[in-house]
Amino acid sequence: xxxxxxxxxxxxxxxxxxxxxxxxxxxxxxxxxxxxxxxxxxxxxxxxxxxxxxxxxxxxxxxxxxxxxxxxxxxxxxxxxxxxxxxxxxxxxxxxxxxxxxxxxxxxxxxxxxxxxxxxxxxxxxxxxxxxxxxxxxxxxxxxxxxxxxxxxxxxxxxxxxxxxxxxxxxxxxxxxxxxxxxxxxxxxxxxxxxxxxxxxxxxxxxxxxxxxxxxxxxxxxxxxxxxxxxxxxxxxxxxxxxxxxxx
Numbered sequence: 001x002x003x004x005x006x007x008x009x010x011x012x013x014x015x016x017x018x019x020x021x022x023x024x025x026x027x028x029x030x031x032x033x034x035x036x037x038x039x040x041x042x043x044x045x046x047x048x049x050x051x052x053x054x055x056x057x058x059x060x061x062x063x064x065x066x067x068x069x070x071x072x073x074x075x076x077x078x079x080x081x082x083x084x085x086x087x088x089x090x091x092x093x094x095x096x097x098x099x100x101x102x103x104x105x106x107x108x109x110x111x112x113x114x115x116x117x118x119x120x121x122x123x124x125x126x127x128x129x130x131x132x133x134x135x136x137x138x139x140x141x142x143x144x145x146x147x148x149x150x151x152x153x154x155x156x157x158x159x160x161x162x163x164x165x166x167x168x169x170x171x172x173x174x175x176x177x178x179x180x181x182x183x184x185x186x187x188x189x190x191x192x193x194x195x196x197x198x199x200x201x202x203x204x205x206x207x208x209x210x211x212x213x214x215x216x217x218x219x220x221x222x223x224x225x226x227x228x229x230x231x232x233x234x235x236x237x238x239x240x241x242x243x244x245x246x247x248x
Contacts, residue, residue: 011060012070015053019070019077021046029185036187037212043185047081054078091218092134094127095210099140099224101128105194105207109168109177115188115211123207135221141204141231147174150202151195153237157230158193180208180223187212189220193227204231 025043028034034042055078057071098104104123111121131138143150148171155169155176166179176193187210194205206227208220230236 011053011057011074012068014049015057015070015072015074015077018046018049018053019073022050022077022081026184030183032186036182036185039185040187043081046077047084050074050077050081090134091215091221092130093215094124094130095213095216095220096123096127096207097131097135097138097209097220097224098123098205098207099138099228100194100205100207101131105175105192105205107177107190107192107207107209108170108173108175110179110190110192110209113179116190119211121190121209123209131221138221138224139228140206141228142198142201143204143231144201146200147195147197147202150204151176154193154195154204154231156237157227158191160230161227164191182219187219189216189223191223191227204228 021042023046025039025041025046028042029036029039033039053071053074057067057074060071061067101123107116107121110116111119141154143153145153151169151171151174155167158164158167158176158178161178161180163183164178164180166177168177169175170177174195176195178191178193180189180191181187182189189208189210191206191208194207195202196205197203206224208223210216210220
């Protein structure tokens, strides 16, 4: 076998291994076979190698050296990896977001969980300016109902969020805490909702914090937007059988 053929064979092998890692990482994460970081690391490492192998394969193909299965697989895996990265947009490398950065809701239940032992649950002051630059649209939900009723509404909406679990309500402090799990890799993030009086109604602030990694690819901000939008819907979190306000 000539050297070019040897190099092609090696490139095909690398392409197959890297492409397999891009597929295997999410599968292992989805099945919860390995920890989320291990699954994501498998995906990311495979993606980076796929990009390098894919670009090398395209250059080789342009020079007339063929385009075998392994190289094609690397190109396809590289496209999947790059799409997932680009989809997160320009998300900053922070992992804690709050609708109130001056007085962020405090984690109490989450701080007692074994998974957060030794973890600083305070909102980092340096994140405020970064969040303001990237996500100035994040805002608290304003409700026309008094705090006790608003807290029950907020709890029902939280319970309806598809990836939220372990919901803990503290009526005394007007807070709700939950654990949100990403469906693909299984990353767990902590969420706290704080309901306070606001004139004749209430204001519900939301904070979402990742347990792993320095960045979150936009997951926490997106979670806050989704929850606030759901809570602000007319009739959201109404007690079963209750008539909409417009019908009363």
